[in-house]
Amino acid sequence: MEETETGRRFDQLLEKNNLKKTQPRLSVLKVLASRKTATSQPALEEILGAEIDRVTLYRVLRTFEEKGIIHKVIDLNGTANYATCDESCTEHAHDDRHVHFNCTHCLHVYCLDSLHIPALTMPAGFTASQMNLIVYGICEECNEKER
């Protein structure tokens, strides 16, 4: 097993959540951590190829999401995209105040961690517990190419 910095970080992450360090789980973590945009299940499947069974991938993603290791962003087409969570995410307080950006050109989903969702006043009777703001538009890379 590799002894890299990130390798050890993944081990700790799994350990902390009472999950065994298995090859499929480490592969998924590696891919997600290496990408700056959220990744869809189909894309993960393509990247990981034969390395991991499709059913296992579904299960790994579900487990990770339940544990708060990753979070899901729904894109334009209703497809789930996954990204690793920052430290503040746990099983119970999750994914709060996140802003996401979905490029309508390359379809990538970015986590804009620097942007917070502004406070909102709910109509009488409604209690907010969580919110998700997704912005659609053209991302940096696609804007570059256009120039």
Add this chain to the structure above:
Amino acid sequence: MEETETGRRFDQLLEKNNLKKTQPRLSVLKVLASRKTATSQPALEEILGAEIDRVTLYRVLRTFEEKGIIHKVIDLNGTANYATCDESCTEHAHDDRHVHFNCTHCLHVYCLDSLHIPALTMPAGFTASQMNLIVYGICEECNEKER
């Protein structure tokens, strides 16, 4: 064909979009307009029952969405929920500045037309064209019942 106020409104809506006034389309419009929360495809299927074929329902929803007659809100489970758009929605400028509320108890999706999405400054290079803010929590009705 009925001569009600809303009936005539639906006729105009379809006419304006070069769509024929067919029974399935009118049924879908009637259901969506009569509900104060956005409605999922499965729910529509159940409500409309044998009145309309499942495949036709898929096609009607797609057509309506393309024309800007309805818009789609993705809920907690990634399921699409549909609601009629207000007048400002057209095929090209669509669904802007809408706030949606998804009750985690009854799962209903509300369009909070009175709430606007606050302005946001995008990171350099990113161009926003549209945004969608979805708030999760407990809705008015469910809060009432709890008391």
Add this chain to the structure above:
DNA sequence: TTAAGTGCAAAATCTTTGCAAATGT
């Protein structure tokens, strides 16, 4: 009359479930 729209059957996708074999601790 005729282009648009529907309904059925069937294909293609996507997701979950059951269970025996493999794996991490």
Add this chain to the structure above:
DNA sequence: ACATTTGCAAAGATTTTGCACTTAA
């Protein structure tokens, strides 16, 4: 050793496609 996790096969669910029939204009 033993509970967890995987991989395969197969079931279930969801969505799309093809095509002949029907309907609104």
